[in-house]
Amino acid sequence: MVMAVLALLMCAATAADAQDLPYRPVSLAGGRIVLGTDLIVSATPQDDGEGAWFNYTDYEHNALRLLRLGVTADVRLTDRLSVLTDVRSDNGDAVKAYALYVRVRPWRDRPIDIQAGRIPQTFGAFSRRDYGAGNPLIGYPLAYQYLTAIRPDALPSTSDDVIKMRARGWRPSYPLGSLAVTTGLPLVTTFRWDTGAQVRVGGDGLNASVALTNGTVSDPHTRDNNGSKQIAARVQWQAATGLTLGASAARGAYVADEALAAVTPPSGNVRSAQHAMGLDAEYSRGHWLVRGEAIWNQWQVPTLSQNLGASSLFLEGRYKILPGLFVAGRFDHLTFSRLATPVPRSSWDAPVTRIETGAGYYLRRNLLGKLAYQHNWRDGGQVRSRGLFAAQLHFWL
Amino acid sequence: MLGSRRWTLGLRLWALGFGLLALSAGTLAQAPSGLIRGRVEVRRANPPVERRPSVGDLGMHTAHEAADQRRSVVYLESAPALAFPDIEPQRATLDQRNETFVPHVLAVTVGTTVDFPNSDRVYHNVFSLSGTKRFDLGRYAAGRSRSVRFDRPGIVRVFCEIHSHMSAFVLVFNHRYFAATGADGRYQINRVPAGRYTLVAWNEGSIRESRAVVIGEDTAVVEADFTLR
Numbered sequence: 001m002v003m004a005v006l007a008l009l010m011c012a013a014t015a016a017d018a019q020d021l022p023y024r025p026v027s028l029a030g031g032r033i034v035l036g037t038d039l040i041v042s043a044t045p046q047d048d049g050e051g052a053w054f055n056y057t058d059y060e061h062n063a064l065r066l067l068r069l070g071v072t073a074d075v076r077l078t079d080r081l082s083v084l085t086d087v088r089s090d091n092g093d094a095v096k097a098y099a100l101y102v103r104v105r106p107w108r109d110r111p112i113d114i115q116a117g118r119i120p121q122t123f124g125a126f127s128r129r130d131y132g133a134g135n136p137l138i139g140y141p142l143a144y145q146y147l148t149a150i151r152p153d154a155l156p157s158t159s160d161d162v163i164k165m166r167a168r169g170w171r172p173s174y175p176l177g178s179l180a181v182t183t184g185l186p187l188v189t190t191f192r193w194d195t196g197a198q199v200r201v202g203g204d205g206l207n208a209s210v211a212l213t214n215g216t217v218s219d220p221h222t223r224d225n226n227g228s229k230q231i232a233a234r235v236q237w238q239a240a241t242g243l244t245l246g247a248s249a250a251r252g253a254y255v256a257d258e259a260l261a262a263v264t265p266p267s268g269n270v271r272s273a274q275h276a277m278g279l280d281a282e283y284s285r286g287h288w289l290v291r292g293e294a295i296w297n298q299w300q301v302p303t304l305s306q307n308l309g310a311s312s313l314f315l316e317g318r319y320k321i322l323p324g325l326f327v328a329g330r331f332d333h334l335t336f337s338r339l340a341t342p343v344p345r346s347s348w349d350a351p352v353t354r355i356e357t358g359a360g361y362y363l364r365r366n367l368l369g370k371l372a373y374q375h376n377w378r379d380g381g382q383v384r385s386r387g388l389f390a391a392q393l394h395f396w397l
Numbered sequence: 398m399l400g401s402r403r404w405t406l407g408l409r410l411w412a413l414g415f416g417l418l419a420l421s422a423g424t425l426a427q428a429p430s431g432l433i434r435g436r437v438e439v440r441r442a443n444p445p446v447e448r449r450p451s452v453g454d455l456g457m458h459t460a461h462e463a464a465d466q467r468r469s470v471v472y473l474e475s476a477p478a479l480a481f482p483d484i485e486p487q488r489a490t491l492d493q494r495n496e497t498f499v500p501h502v503l504a505v506t507v508g509t510t511v512d513f514p515n516s517d518r519v520y521h522n523v524f525s526l527s528g529t530k531r532f533d534l535g536r537y538a539a540g541r542s543r544s545v546r547f548d549r550p551g552i553v554r555v556f557c558e559i560h561s562h563m564s565a566f567v568l569v570f571n572h573r574y575f576a577a578t579g580a581d582g583r584y585q586i587n588r589v590p591a592g593r594y595t596l597v598a599w600n601e602g603s604i605r606e607s608r609a610v611v612i613g614e615d616t617a618v619v620e621a622d623f624t625l626r
Contacts, residue, residue, distance in 0.1 A: 024446045024447070025446075025447050025448075025449050025450070027444050027447045030444075031444065031445070031447055034447045034448070034449075034450055035450070036449040036450045072449070072450040072452045073450055074450035074451065074452070080457075082457075084450060084451075084452045085452070086450075086452045099452050103456070103457065105456075105457055111456075113455070113456030113457050115455070115456070120452070120453050120454065120455060122455065127453070128453035128454065128455070129453065198455065200455045200456035203459070204459065204519070207455075207456070209455045209456075234455070241518070241519065241520055241538040241539060242520050242536060242538065284520065284536050285535075285536055285537075286535035286536060286537070287533070287535040287536075289536075320533055320535070322531075322533075323524055323525070323526060323531040323532050323533040324524075324526050324531065324533070362526060364526065365526055365554075365556055396449075397449075
């Protein structure tokens with residue numbers, strides 16, 4: 001179906017040469033209601049068995065094979081109070097509210113904003129720029145998409161249980177907790193947002209945000225699943241025109257009550273937190289745009305004495321070679337801490353390296369076509385190396 | 398529809414200039430001339446382009462200035478003979494201020510170099526994918542300026558890559574018989590040689606209206622008002 005829609009959009013794009021496409025967001029009630037839309041069609045010629053190994057998302061969708069229709073809305077009730085939402089349907093699934101929150105500026109002259117509801121990720125930079133043409137490639141950075149062997153609803157009883165699940169993030173299973181077949185967690189998910197409240201202080205130059213939410217950066221929740229909240233914070237500084245630096249941190253309990261109940265005997269003070277720290281930078285000048293992001297993450301596992309660590313680094317760049325035409329590339333590496341097991345001593349999940357390169361062409365100002373090739377290398381699992389081609393069309397208002 | 402109209406306009410302007418080259422320059426300089434003036438009232442201007450809903454942001458954006466969408470351009474569709482020799486290389490400015498292009502509509506002659514200074518404290522990235530002129534000036538900071546020479550007639554839609562709500566129009570003519578309206582909607586086209594012309598009033602979007610005007614041998618002023626709906 002995705003391939004068919006992609007072909008249809010290509011035809012529409014060709015026909016669009018003869019006339020302009022609509023480009024402005026829909027404005028109603030004198031600008032009080034503004035609606036934006038996104039239609040994204042991504043396709044890869046490889047079947048899911050090959051392509052999904054490295055590109056599964058937490059909804060068991062393949063990031064390279066995706067049909068997304070999304071509508072964003074900003075309802076400005078007053079000049080200091082708005083309701084914002086983003087509803088999406090992926091691959092024809094039921095429409096879901098990806099974001100739904102209230103944004104308030106309590107004092108007219110003070111740069112303090114409060115957001116409450118299903119809110120954007122405070123942590124990191126990539127989640128919030130997964131809008132419009134914010135992603136110059138088709139794949140997502142590993143830290144924000146690649147599924148590790150960690151599950152919030154099921155726990156290993158020994159280190160060996162973890163090692164057995166190396167490179168099986170698409171379907172890890174453990175003896176304690178849920179026996180359902182489901183996927184593991186990425187370090188930070190960009191496919192769901194958390195529910196809670198967020199405060200930002202400061203303007204465009206320097207600002208700081210703090211949020212209290214139900215879930216964690218890897219496993220956001222509408223309803224709390226463990227009676228514990230996550231606190232996340234971010235500081236962003238525009239050091240010079242075109243140079244933005246950011247630092248983030250988050251801590252929250254990620255293990256669900258369902259899994260904790262299976263830990264016997266239940267201890268009074270169970271270690272079940274996810275800690276994450278991140279640094280990000282973006283620099284742009286002329287026709288260049290360069291970004292980088294590093295994340296250090298640790299999951300505490302109640303049944304293990306060792307924390308499970310993971311760290312990620314990606315660097316990406318985009319260069320516009322002609323009006324409307326750009327090339328882009330991303331180097332991405334995800335690595336895991338070593339775990340003390342009888343023999344041999346090994347990282348608890350298989351390190352992954354990805355290089356993705358591609359090009360994008362603006363058929364219209366708001367109609368972007370992309371072609372990309374990514375190669376993945378993994379130090380474990382059935383599939384150790386895989387190259388994937390992908391194409392994408394993205395139309396937005 | 399709109400795109401094909403723009404293309405047709407460009408073709409008409411081009412064909413006109415090309416077709417009149419054979420006449421002598423002296424004819425135009427010595428011909429009696431008049432003035433066309435009037436007012437353009439835009440009854441239903443396009444609403445300003447709103448910023449895309451900023452769902453992914455951690456707070457509110459600073460407010461941006463609304464573009465003056467009522468600014469129109471009035472021009473002769475059938476320009477007088479030998480309009481080309483009248484054209485001198487010109488320079489014009491399309492400023493970027495408070496996340497708005499100022500003016501929203503700029504009318505220039507072929508060969509004009511337009512400067513795009515950045516008067517904001519943030520980056521801008523001016524570009525156009527119009528068939529008449531494709532360009533991308535890249536990102537540049539406050540106080541800097543880059544320029545583009547427009548060497549073909551037509552309508553050029555200009556955007557900022559970073560700020561989706563910023564847009565402007567550059568109308569490029571191969572004659573000098575045009576005028577942009579002021580804030581009050583008034584315009585004036587000077588030194589129009591005697592003759593029979595089609596006068597067009599244009600506003601962004603698909604709003605366009607034309608009428609016939611005659612500059613006689615002893616006509617000093619022709620009044621022509623337009624109401625664009």
